[in-house]
Amino acid sequence: MREGHERADRRALRRERRGRAAAALVVAAVLVGAPSFTGCDDDSDERAGGRSAAATQRPRPKPTPLWDTSPGSIAALGDSITRGFDACGILTDCPEVSWSTGTDPQVGSLAQRLLKDPARSSWNHARNGARMADLPGQVAAAVTERPELVTVMLGANDACRDSTALMTPVAAFRADFETALKRLRRALPKTQVYVASIPDLKRLWAEGRQSAFGKQVWRLGICASMLSEPDATDQASADRRQQVYDRVVAYNSALREVCGKDPLCRYDGGEVFRYRFTGAQLSRWDWFHPSRNGQERLADMAYRRITARE
Missing domain, CATH: 1.20.5 (Single alpha-helices involved in coiled-coils or other helix-helix interfaces)
Structure with a gap:
């Protein structure tokens, strides 16, 4: 038990x-x-x-700056187009018809449409023959006036050279534009930028070659890479013009991409490049630069883009 x-x-x-x-x-x-x-x-x-x-x-995201559709001052940067070259007389500037800062009421420039006192609050720093490499210098001149809006139309002369071999490489074009935009942003962090696309130079050749007088002026050396031997139809001439066209397309892509990284920069979306300029919009002296009518069309496109609410 x-x-x-x-x-x-x-x-x-x-x-x-x-x-x-x-x-x-x-x-x-x-x-x-x-x-x-x-x-x-x-x-x-x-x-x-x-x-x-x-x-x-935890880092806080910075608010996106608001675009002001009514800037109080404008500085224009660019080349002969913004200087109104050949719009009023042969081989002369005519800044009063400039699409950006002109005073001609027929054109109705941005300055006239946006500013209360265009004469005192707009400046034109564009220069004939300027290329993208000149833009940083134009920016340096413009920042002293502290404009609220800067307009840029530049790049045609980078493609308009004596030969296609001399056209500005795309990488250099992009780098110069980046440098200019950074310089502007460091000096004026709140200044807005409108960037116009480069016109379709091949379209200008197709229109201008219809004028015998215009072709005579082209022999003086205007945009030789595209306009030399304007009536030539051989394959080499066609290939040369296509190279210029392709380079302009690449330049415009660089403008779009660089501008797109800056919240206070607006690219025109390629509107100037796509615009079908006719004889009415081209200078009757060189059939290449914009006439008064052409300058007005440029002002129309820029005004729509700048005043758009997004």
């Missing part, structure tokens, strides 16, 4: 030990899964409106 009781006692002891072990595992699991007092405190602080250290250190 005693042996039977001892065996029963041993079985009871083993069951008790197994029960204690199971209870210990349950307690351990509860403790591991339970939130710490610190976590509870953080939770209650956030519910009460407090902030944890991690939340305080």
Whole structure:
């Protein structure tokens, strides 16, 4: 009998030990899964409106600057197009008809449409023959006036060279535009920029070659890479013109991409490049640069883009 009781006692002891072990595992699991007092405190602080250290250190996104559709001053940068070259007389500038800062009411420049006092709050820094490499210098001149809007129409002369081999490489064109925009942004972080696309030079050749007088003027050296031997139809001439066309397309892509990285820069979306200039919009002296009518069309396109609410 005693042996039977001892065996029963041993079985009871083993069951008790197994029960204690199971209870210990349950307690351990509860403790591991339970939130710490610190976590509870953080939770209650956030519910009460407090902030944890991690939340305080989290960077906040900067608000996107708002585009002002009514800037108070304008500086024009660019080349002979913005100078109104050959719009009023042969081989002469006519800045009063400039699409950006002109004073001719027939054109209705941006300055006339946007500014209360165009004569005192607009400046034209464009220069005949300017290429993209000249833009940083034009920016340096413009920042002294602290314009609220800068217009840029530049790049035709990078493609209009004596030969296609002399056209500005796309990488250099892009780098010069980036440098100019960075220089402007460092000096005037809130100034807005409107960038016009380069016109389709092949389209201008197709229109201008209809004028015998215009072709005579082209012999003086205007955009030789595109306009030399204007009536030639051989494959080499066609290939040369296509090279110029392709380079302008690449330049416009660079303008779009660089401008697109700046929230205060608006590219025209290629509207000038796509515009189908006719004889009415081309100078009657060189059949290449915009006439008064052409300058008006450029002003129309720029005004729509600058005043668009996006």
